[in-house]
Amino acid sequence: MSAGPDGPAHQFSSLLLAFDYIERDLAAPPPGSGGGLR
Incomplete structure (x- = not known):
């Protein structure tokens, strides 16, 4: 892991x-669904 702003950023x-x-x-x-849930 590189310590510095590069990690969290x-x-x-x-x-x-x-x-x-x-x-x-x-x-x-x-x-693909086309509202098939309802």
Whole structure:
């Protein structure tokens, strides 16, 4: 592990990317489902 701002900063960036991906996935339903859940 590298001591410095690179560690936490990289983790935070990765977390933001993952959160954005999840949020986008929740916002738009998958084309395969077609609202079959309801």
